[in-house]
Amino acid sequence: xxxxxxxxxxxxxxxxxxxxxxxxxxxxxxxxxxxxxxxxxxxxxxxxxxxxxxxxxxxxxxxxxxxxxxxxxxxxxxxxxxxxxxxxxxxxxxxxxxxxxxxxxxxxxxxxxxxxxxxxxxxxxxxxxxxxxxxxxxxxxxxxxxxxxxxxxxxxxxxxxxxxxxxxxxxxxxxxxxxxxxxxxxxxxxxxxxxxxxxxxxxxxxxxxxxxxxxxxxxxxxxxxxxxxxxxxxxxxxxxx
Amino acid sequence: xxxxxxxxxxxxxxxxxxxxxxxxxxxxxxxxxxxxxxxxxxxxxxxxxxxxxxxxxxxxxxxxxxxxxxxxxxxxxxxxxxxxxxxxxxxxxxxxxxxxxxxxxxxxxxxxxxxxxxxxxxxxxxxxxxxxxxxxxxxxxxxxxxxxxxxxxxxxxxxxxxxxxxxxxxxxxxxxxxxxxxxxxxxxxxxxxxxxxxxxxxxxxxxxxxxxxxxxxxxxxxxxxxxxxxxxxxxxxxxxx
DNA sequence: GTTGATGAAGTTGTCAGACAACTTCATAAG
DNA sequence: CTTATGAAGTTGTCTGACAACTTCATCAAC
Numbered sequence: 001x002x003x004x005x006x007x008x009x010x011x012x013x014x015x016x017x018x019x020x021x022x023x024x025x026x027x028x029x030x031x032x033x034x035x036x037x038x039x040x041x042x043x044x045x046x047x048x049x050x051x052x053x054x055x056x057x058x059x060x061x062x063x064x065x066x067x068x069x070x071x072x073x074x075x076x077x078x079x080x081x082x083x084x085x086x087x088x089x090x091x092x093x094x095x096x097x098x099x100x101x102x103x104x105x106x107x108x109x110x111x112x113x114x115x116x117x118x119x120x121x122x123x124x125x126x127x128x129x130x131x132x133x134x135x136x137x138x139x140x141x142x143x144x145x146x147x148x149x150x151x152x153x154x155x156x157x158x159x160x161x162x163x164x165x166x167x168x169x170x171x172x173x174x175x176x177x178x179x180x181x182x183x184x185x186x187x188x189x190x191x192x193x194x195x196x197x198x199x200x201x202x203x204x205x206x207x208x209x210x211x212x213x214x215x216x217x218x219x220x221x222x223x224x225x226x227x228x229x230x231x232x233x234x235x236x237x238x239x240x241x
Numbered sequence: 242x243x244x245x246x247x248x249x250x251x252x253x254x255x256x257x258x259x260x261x262x263x264x265x266x267x268x269x270x271x272x273x274x275x276x277x278x279x280x281x282x283x284x285x286x287x288x289x290x291x292x293x294x295x296x297x298x299x300x301x302x303x304x305x306x307x308x309x310x311x312x313x314x315x316x317x318x319x320x321x322x323x324x325x326x327x328x329x330x331x332x333x334x335x336x337x338x339x340x341x342x343x344x345x346x347x348x349x350x351x352x353x354x355x356x357x358x359x360x361x362x363x364x365x366x367x368x369x370x371x372x373x374x375x376x377x378x379x380x381x382x383x384x385x386x387x388x389x390x391x392x393x394x395x396x397x398x399x400x401x402x403x404x405x406x407x408x409x410x411x412x413x414x415x416x417x418x419x420x421x422x423x424x425x426x427x428x429x430x431x432x433x434x435x436x437x438x439x440x441x442x443x444x445x446x447x448x449x450x451x452x453x454x455x456x457x458x459x460x461x462x463x464x465x466x467x468x469x470x471x472x473x474x475x476x477x478x479x480x481x482x
Numbered sequence: 483g484t485t486g487a488t489g490a491a492g493t494t495g496t497c498a499g500a501c502a503a504c505t506t507c508a509t510a511a512g
Numbered sequence: 513c514t515t516a517t518g519a520a521g522t523t524g525t526c527t528g529a530c531a532a533c534t535t536c537a538t539c540a541a542c
Contacts, residue, residue: 008308009495011296035522046497048289051523055293055301056250065524069251099352100345100401107344158337231486250524285524292494302499309533370509 014053022073023061033063033071064149095229101168102222108161109202109218110211116155123209124151128196128203136193141190148199149233152206152218198224251286255294263303263314274304276314285423336470342409343463348396349402350443350459351452357396362448365392369437369444371457376433389440393459439465 010150021027034042039050057063065071116124127148153162199219204211205214262268275283279289295312298304306312343389368389375382378402394402439462 009306012494013301015300037522048292048496051289052293052495054523055296058253058255059297065250065523066505068521069506070522085381096399096401099348099397099399100405103345103348104341106348107340109341112509124435158340160337160341164341178383252524278493291526293524295494306494307534309492310535311493365527 010049011056012044014039014043016051018062019062022057025059027073027074028075031073051080076176078149078231097168097231098222098226099167102219102226104161104164105149105222106167106215106219108156108165109206109214111156111158111161112152113206113209113211113214115157116206116223120151120155124148124155124206125203127151128199131196131199133194141192145188145195152202153204157169195221195225250291251290252297255280255284255286255290256297259294259298260301260303263298268314270314270316272314275316276311307350316444336467339467339470342406343460343467345402345405345409346393346463347391347456347460349397349406350447350455351399352399352402353393354447354450354452354455356398357447360393360400361396365389365396365447366444368392369440370438372440376437382433386436393443436462436466 009107018033020025031052033039035048036054038044040047041049053064054065058065062074063071064074100184110126110238126146127150131141131144131148134144150165151164153165156162198217201217202214202221205211205217258275259268265268267275274280274295277288277291277295281285281288284291295304295306299306303315304312305315353361353365368385368391372382372385372389375385391403391406394406396401439458442458443455446452446458
């Protein structure tokens with residue numbers, strides 16, 4: 001966690017220091033940061049460096065600056081938040097992210113079942129049909145599949161779910177192409193058809209407003225998908241350490 | 242989505258512009274950005290502004306700079322990813338985030354039940370006992386509660402869960418103090434005791450390796466907590482749009 | 483011809499000073 | 513007490529300069 005010497009430029013060092021002060025609670029939300037002049041004096045760096053550091057913090061959403069007034073620690077909820085920086089994108093990392101995605105999507109299905117409007121259910125059903133037509137054309141339907149899951153996330157009425165999925169999807173889904181390549185056309189077709197059958201179960205549950213069943217269907221769907229990656233990873237299963 | 246005029250400082254405008262160029266694909270990963278001199282000439286701003294914008298992009302993980310060489314578009318997967326930028330922190334936004342947290346924690350409890358080592362179970366149990374002693378001292382045990390949930394996330398063996406919770410927790414949990422203030426001491430005590438009883442159910446399920454029960458217990462625990470906020474929000478329940 | 487040293491040009495990192503735009507607050511005028 | 517006024521303080525921007533480093537072409541030596 002101590003990454004202070006790793007920076008080769010002063011601005012980043014100052015940025016790390018201030019960031020630590022904020023995240024560590026020494027600078028409470030709403031509190032005012034020392035003035036640029038004070039920081040230059042205290043840290044022995046030029047104003048340019050301090051300003052670049054503050055610019056970085058502002059980009060991170062940790063502080064907001066008001067011209068003529070000062071720089072203030074932002075309300076943490078206001079800024080965009082970042083999670084999970086997979087430095088090396090190993091297969092293990094991907095699996096970890098997929099598990100997180102599973103968690104979110106399972107509950108999204110339940111919320112969708114509870115709260116989706118008829119219009120939103122219709123959107124989900126349309127997305128489902130799009131997968132169908134794509135499969136009949138012999139395509140992989142990767143984009144359609146993503147749209148389907150996205151439609152469910154939208155139907156939760158909670159904007160956090162589609163936002164979350166939007167990111168995860170764009171980085172996890174593309175790897176499906178890897179899987180499809182190693183299968184024979186026959187295996188692939190039966191696989192995709194089973195996927196589609198699982199999808200239909202999810203659609204039915206949401207349409208019926210059955211949250212528990214929606215959860216179950218979605219969990220099975222994603223767990224099965226996860227299982228395929230796990231075997232691909234080399235039998236890394238359960239029971240660690 | 243087009244927030245270009247909203248910025249009151251030039252550096253942010255430049256930052257938004259460059260950010261759009263990168264995300265839009267006009268600047269491919271690995272490509273070199275125009276030199277600072279070129280940007281000052283093209284955009285009609287000083288080098289100070291350009292440098293602050295680049296500093297912000299570096300903080301975002303979108304670019305890396307090499308002294309004497311230039312600034313380059315970073316590999317997208319390398320950087321941390323960000324989600325969910327609720328501009329206005331309304332109570333509704335908080336509820337949305339809490340629902341996301343519920344989704345993640347429910348599944349974390351299940352994974353913990355399946356995969357926690359004996360040592361990790363011990364850590365969870367210790368955290369649970371810490372809450373107990375804090376309650377007996379008449380304290381709110383906010384920090385202890387967070388440590389408890391964190392211990393469960395750690396026990397999943399998936400680093401994404403504790404990372405995710407670390408952010409959400411630090412920003413959602415503190416709001417508990419709001420709730421505690423409006424209660425009478427008596428209500429508060431019975432409330433905290435019930436919470437602790439819910440915790441014990443979770444601990445037992447994880448200890449037994451019963452994933453389904455762990456899910457159920459955690460969901461009930463968090464759903465109840467969510468419900469209190471919902472009533473506080475003013476009866477905003479289900480069935481939208 | 484290949485290799486290695488040399489040096490100039492280009493680029494980012496840092497410093498310093500200046501002024502503009504804005505906020506804040508004390509003070510005086512009404 | 514309320515309202516202007518103005519000075520001081522703070523961030524935003526511009527300019528110029530130099531240091532540290534990289535890159536690449538040139539040239540000498542083998």
